[in-house]
């Protein structure tokens with residue numbers, strides 16, 4: 445195992461997109477930022493130097509951070525931001541996981557431009573649990589705004605209505621030839637006939653789930669969220685924000701160009717979204733000059749296709765880093781979540797778009813607020829009270845038909861959830877089962893729920909209200925997929941199980957970028973266990989508040 449050391453200079457960069465020049469915040473002058481390659485067992489050391497005008501933190505999405513909670517990165521949860529002119533070194537081991545993960549800013553909207561791939565290969569002497577591949581290709585799906593992304597978020601907060609749609613989707617930072625002035629900004633992969641390629645696909649978009657296809661080609665999925673899966677064949681890949689898919693593709697078609705396309709999936713066609721598609725090219729050697737083949741895309745609201753992909757994948761039981769499902773559950777939780785309303789507390793001409801309410805979100809009727817000042821992990825370590833409370837409810841306060849849209853008008857109790865910073869305390873090493881129930885207070889949509897630090901087994905998922913009497917019989921306790929982010933079905937539920945094996949403060953949140961500031965979040969406080977499973981002291985350079 446090696447120590448891999450990188451320096452990330454975060455600062456202004458000028459680039460051209462969609463016919464104009466823009467100044468953005470980026471790492472080492474590029475967007476996406478650098479790809480980090482490590483082997484399982486390595487230690488990664490990243491020196492983050494903030495030369496940007498913004499407060500910022502970096503998060504290593506999906507990394508367990510075993511006994512390195514100070515390196516996790518969510519602002520106000522595990523650290524205060526790195527101020528302009530400041531620096532902080534993230535240092536952690538990467539053990540027990542392989543595949544594709546990514547890193548991104550965990551401050552405001554900055555992850556729109558501050559993100560990159562984090563690829564974990566097997567250690568020396570170990571190999572993939574699938575045949576050797578000819579080449580590996582990282583594919584980062586992103587979102588681009590012409591406006592300054594921090595302003596986009598501030599305006600969204602001020603109006604209380606949500607962000608303006610992005611101006612383009614991007615593949616590896618490039619909008620592709622369906623956008624004006626972007627013919628020369630089309631991501632291209634040049635491939636040789638008769639080979640197998642490993643695509644490492646990351647959904648780094650902020651506000652949409654996506655379909656991904658390459659015309660005339662089928663994929664074999666071999667991992668999701670850096671957990672190996674049983675090989676799963678499909679012609680369309682679906683990813684919620686935060687999720688990754690490793691897929692094999694064999695170049696067995698005639699030599700020409702094929703479009704690789706990603707297009708938004710949204711369960712609710714009435715919610716305003718950026719409905720654009722973005723094209724890249726998959727170009728064979730000796731390709732004919734005929735125009736590229738377009739895939740036949742699913743409809744934007746094709747929930748059956750999305751659900752088939754999400755629910756048919758199984759884990760690779762017995763494969764590398766496989767974790768058997770813990771059978772005994774110590775802690776049962778039932779967590780509802782969705783979008784609701786809040787009273788308008790803004791003033792000024794733009795306040796709440798002239799309405800007397802604004803959008804808000806909650807988990808178990810608590811709308812999560814990030815603390816100002818000391819981070820939650822610092823408060824835990826220093827035993828400072830008043831930053832958070834430990835009374836996050838294990839069950840929702842109201843029991844009724846969570847998927848009844850009528851709640852939008854009569855569900856005032858849930859629609860107007862109180863604001864709080866409540867955490868759920870877990871005993872070290874307890875096994876936790878969480879029923880995640882999507883509610884229909886306002887917009888009906890999937891919510892990609894991300895757990896920091898923990899991979900969970902996805903035991904079952906479905907539509908409607910979760911019913912233990914019926915749905916427990918659907919649990920896959922043998923080879924469920926393991927993930928760090930699950931798109932909980934629209935008007936539906938998912939049951940996940942994990943082991944709280946890492947002391948610290950771990951955020952759980954919706955990975956749609958606006959849902960976190962709206963309050964669709966909570967946190968787990970995992971208590972100390974026997975040595976060495978004890979919260980370590982913060983590094984000396986931890987940014988101060």
Ligand code: C2O
Pocket residue numbers: 503505518548550686894896951953955
């Ligand atoms: Cu990918 Cu809390 O983040």
